[in-house]
Amino acid sequence: MILIQKIFLFFKREAKLFYSNIADLFSNILFFFLSIFIFVFALGADEQLLRNVGMGIIWSLLLLSSTLSLRKFYEDDFNNSVIKIIHMGGISYELIVFLKIMSHFFFVQIPFLASIPIACVFFNLPINEVYYLILTFIIGSFILSCLGSISASMNLLNKTNFSIGSLIVLLFFIPVIIFSIGTNNSESDFNSLISLLLGIALIFLGISPWSSAAFIKLALRNK
Amino acid sequence: MLLINNLSFSRNDNIIFQNLNLSLINRSITQIRGKNGSGKTTFINVVLNFLESKTGEIFWEGKNIKKNIFNFYNKTTFIMDHNTCTRKMTVLDNINFWSRLSSSKLSKDEISLLLETFNIQKYQNTKTMYLSSGEIRKLELLRLILEQKKLWILDEPYNHLDDLSIEILNQTFIDHINKDGVILFTSHLKPSIDNLEVVDL
Numbered sequence: 001m002i003l004i005q006k007i008f009l010f011f012k013r014e015a016k017l018f019y020s021n022i023a024d025l026f027s028n029i030l031f032f033f034l035s036i037f038i039f040v041f042a043l044g045a046d047e048q049l050l051r052n053v054g055m056g057i058i059w060s061l062l063l064l065s066s067t068l069s070l071r072k073f074y075e076d077d078f079n080n081s082v083i084k085i086i087h088m089g090g091i092s093y094e095l096i097v098f099l100k101i102m103s104h105f106f107f108v109q110i111p112f113l114a115s116i117p118i119a120c121v122f123f124n125l126p127i128n129e130v131y132y133l134i135l136t137f138i139i140g141s142f143i144l145s146c147l148g149s150i151s152a153s154m155n156l157l158n159k160t161n162f163s164i165g166s167l168i169v170l171l172f173f174i175p176v177i178i179f180s181i182g183t184n185n186s187e188s189d190f191n192s193l194i195s196l197l198l199g200i201a202l203i204f205l206g207i208s209p210w211s212s213a214a215f216i217k218l219a220l221r222n223k
Numbered sequence: 224m225l226l227i228n229n230l231s232f233s234r235n236d237n238i239i240f241q242n243l244n245l246s247l248i249n250r251s252i253t254q255i256r257g258k259n260g261s262g263k264t265t266f267i268n269v270v271l272n273f274l275e276s277k278t279g280e281i282f283w284e285g286k287n288i289k290k291n292i293f294n295f296y297n298k299t300t301f302i303m304d305h306n307t308c309t310r311k312m313t314v315l316d317n318i319n320f321w322s323r324l325s326s327s328k329l330s331k332d333e334i335s336l337l338l339e340t341f342n343i344q345k346y347q348n349t350k351t352m353y354l355s356s357g358e359i360r361k362l363e364l365l366r367l368i369l370e371q372k373k374l375w376i377l378d379e380p381y382n383h384l385d386d387l388s389i390e391i392l393n394q395t396f397i398d399h400i401n402k403d404g405v406i407l408f409t410s411h412l413k414p415s416i417d418n419l420e421v422v423d424l
Contacts, residue, residue, distance in 0.1 A: 017309070020350075080306060080308070084303070087296075221274060
């Protein structure tokens with residue numbers, strides 16, 4: 001019972017931090033929309049062309065703009081040792097990582113969902129593609145949070161070069177992009193692709209708490 | 224009571240301390256004294272199991288702490304040498320977070336009384352990033368009273384504090400010892416506390 005209270009306390013703190021950092025989220029969404037404008041202007045006003053490439057462009061820009069915020073994943077809590085305080089409060093590192101992934105998913109990725117339908121207007125996408133995009137983004141962004149947790153915890157002691165962390169995320173995200181774009185294709189089976197995406201999400205949900213916790217322990221030891 | 228048995232730690236073949244024995248009985252206060260870089264903070268981190276010791280064991284109330292680490296953490300307040308408050312949250316938010324995390328039973332009135340003693344009550348709703356380092360330090364030290372744990376482990380508690388706050392802190396230490404507590408702290412200063420045991424590192 002006390003543990004559940006502490007979990008709620010953790011989410012409450014994350015929510016407070018989210019509201020004080022809300023400008024970061026807006027700048028990420030602004031980055032997303034500005035890059036969409038750049039693509040639209042660069043491709044020209046051919047309606048059919050925009051419709052064909054729309055889903056791919058939206059997916060890759062969503063990926064790029066949400067990797068922007070990954071650096072902050074553990075950095076603040078690690079630098080001022082709040083992670084140690086929370087751990088001493090009775091929450092294991094694995095649970096901290098899991099809660100952190102969930103809060104990143106709710107507070108950073110879900111707000112992006114609201115911007116997807118607006119972005120689809122610029123590419124004149126048909127409504128069923130918008131549904132597919134939103135559905136695959138819900139699963140894909142969860143995978144992104146798990147991957148982001150792994151790469152951010154690997155980079156805790158790396159103060160200079162964060163692009164290496166983004167490389168890991170981009171590399172492992174290729175299969176997710178393939179399956180997500182595949183749902184749009186009329187020849188492929190929609191249900192099996194969604195099951196594949198869910199499978200990938202469950203694999204990373206299993207892997208990331210243990211691996212991130214191990215990286216955090218290693219980083220705390222060498223701090 | 225805390226028993227430290229034959230503890231040694233080395234980093235890259237560089238021996239930081241070796242064969243350290245220490246027993247902290249109830250109602251005792253112990254200072255680890257040493258010059259800069261002598262390994263005081265490392266020692267504290269080894270005691271709290273954040274660093275793996277090379278040899279030796281640590282017992283809390285007769286049980287090896289590694290067997291049930293959360294049982295040990297549940298009885299311990301740890302004040303680090305740097306500030307652990309969240310800079311983007313207000314003073315009151317930080318205090319509420321700490322008190323709920325440690326399931327503290329202190330009421331709201333008691334907390335505001337505490338803030339008054341340390342003279343930071345007027346900053347209740349200010350974000351901690353706007354406070355001076357001495358005020359943040361006092362906020363950190365509030366955790367000692369807030370968490371109501373038996374064992375206090377402090378790393379350089381006197382940093383940034385003015386004379387009056389040092390006096391209050393010493394008085395708090397004495398009150399805690401009289402309430403059957405155990406205190407272990409590191410410092411390079413020589414504080415004026417009665418019955419202070421000093422271990423040189």
